[in-house]
Amino acid sequence: MDVLGISVLILLLLIGLSLVLDLMVGLHFRTSVIHVFNPFLVMEVPELIIFFFLMIAPFVYWFIKKIRKSRGQG
Amino acid sequence: MEKAKISSYQLFVLMVLFQLGSALLVPIGMEAKQDAWLAILMGMTAAFILMYIYDGLYRYNEGKxxxxxxxxxxxxxxxxxxxxxxxxxxxxxxxxxxxxxxxALLTFAYPFTPLFVVNGIFILVVIYTVYKGVEVIARTGELLVVLEFLLAVTFIILIVVSGLIQVSNLKPVLEEGVLPVIKVALKETVYFPFGEVIVFLMIFPYLKQPEKIKKVGIGSIALSGIFLSLFMAINISVIGINLTARSHYPLLTVIQSIELTGFLERLDIYFLVLLVIGMFFKISVFAYAAVTGAASVFSIKKPSRLAYPIGMVILLLSIVIASNYSEHISEGVNIVPLYIHLPFQVIMPLFLLVIASFKYKKKSKTADEK
Incomplete structure (x- = not known):
């Protein structure tokens, strides 16, 4: 859980930095916010599958590990 | 910190591959026009001073x-x-x-593949390498440096033999004097790629012979600087300054123009291999530094636990960082060197060196008095 929190914190801060850089280039705030979400809104089905697989994979791994551990103890 | 040790040769190889990484492929120092190769050499000279600063900083805190x-x-x-x-x-x-x-991969090799998929596949390899640790990165570097230099040398031979080089494209040398070239060197080339070696302050503690850090650092900056300068001079002399400045990947254009004995042509694979090897090491070293750094800041006992989540952060950020390539390059050329590289590569290390020198002087004085 701590690892997830650290990663989300880093991601959010760096997205903030990316927004600031967009503003420095001369874009409006609204446009730069849209640019952050746009790549995910235009994803096609295979891309979305890969995206969710990559995001969910560590949780599945953690779940399987936990089940194996509990079976080993039992 | 993991229990790992790397040799000075492995560190040298890693530093060279890291610096050649993306700098070999994109046009750098283009504001200096046909003197871009000189701007790279001057940037390299200024980077020697940076390396002295980093080495001094590490000397005060050896092993950390x-x-x-x-x-x-x-x-x-x-x-x-x-x-x-x-x-x-x-x-x-x-x-x-x-x-x-x-x-780069999408532009010339996989035009129908989405950016997310290409970046996703690559970052999985990087995550695995970072998970395995610094020794694996160093050993992979030792293996792949042979291929990288073999390709570089054969590329230079092919270019010379095919008679594409027109030295007149490099003239007039220092047309507007030496000042504009120095300006480009201090504004651009010293930070990218040379100043980025600050990331190796995270890897120096793993070196078996810490007394060789300065030698290895200066040597690697010199070798990669000479290589980059040579490649830039070749680019300009083959396709001219206008096309070099306009092209996203001048090296690719040069490689595509090689035609020898009627059958040796379409050598795009040279570009692809150079691109993948160089970028792999650059991303791996940055990711490794980020993972071990985050583990140290947040007191995580096993840094490898952070490899996958930080890899995913890198992947997501690579997608949202800019809406298109022009914006990405514009930010990289106009904003990043001045507002991001300069404080992290020059100002902060200098400030730290001054504080460290005062602090440790005071400490040694009090120890002497006792």
Whole structure:
């Protein structure tokens, strides 16, 4: 859980930095916010599958590990 | 910190591959026009001073990575905060390099593949390498450096033999005097790629012979600087300054123009292999530094646990960092060197060196008095 929190914190801060850089280039705030979400809104089905697989994979791994551990103890 | 050791040769190879990484492929120092190769050499000379600063900083805190000795120099709270800023810096640069790689691959090799998929596949390899540790990165470097230099040498031979080089394209040398070239060197080439070696402050503690750091650092900067300068001179002399400045990947254009004995042509694979090897090491080193740095800042016992989540952060950030390639390059050329590289590569290390020298002088004085 701590690892997830650290990663989300880093991601959010760096997205903030990316927004600031967009503003420095001369874009409006609204446009730069849209640019952050746009790549995910235009994803096609295979891309979305890969995206969710990559995001969910560590949780599945953690779940399987936990089940194996509990079976080993039992 | 993991229990690993790397030799000075492995560090040298890693530093050379890291610096050649993306700098070999994109046009750098283009404001200096046909003197871009000179701007790279001047940037290299200025980077020697940076290397002296980094080495001095490490000497005061031998055996500790950057994120650890920041706590010693600035105190626990402020030290952790600055160390976290460095972690953000490394993640950001890793994401920038990943975006460069993804766009380059899409441009000339995989036009119908989405950026997310290309970047995703590449980052999985990087995550696995970072998970395995610094020894694996170093050993992979030792293996692949042979291929990289073999390709570079054969490329130079092919270009010379095919008679494409027109030295007149490099003239007039220093048309507007030496000042504009120095300006480009101090504004651009010293930070990218040479100044980025600050990331190796996270890897120096793993070196078997710490007394060789200065030698290895200066040597690697000199070798990669000479190589980059040579490649830039070849680019300009083959396709001219206008096309070099306009092209996203001048080296690719040069490689595509090789035609020898009627059958040796379409050598795009040269570009592809150089691109993948160089970028792999650059992203891996940045990701490794970010992972170990974050583990140190947040007191995580097993840094490898952070490899996958930080890899995913790098992947997501590489997608959202800019809406298109022009914006990405514009940010990289106009904003990043001045507002991001300069504080992290020059101002902060200088400031830390001054504080460290005062602090340790005071310490040694009190020890002498006792």
């Amino acid at each position: 990575p950057l994120t650890e000795f920041l706590k010693d120099i600035l105190g626990n709270f402020l030290g952790r905060f600055v160390a976290f800023l460095y972690v953000l810096y490394f993640v950001y640069l890793a994401a920038r390099v990943l975006r460069d790689l993804g766009v």
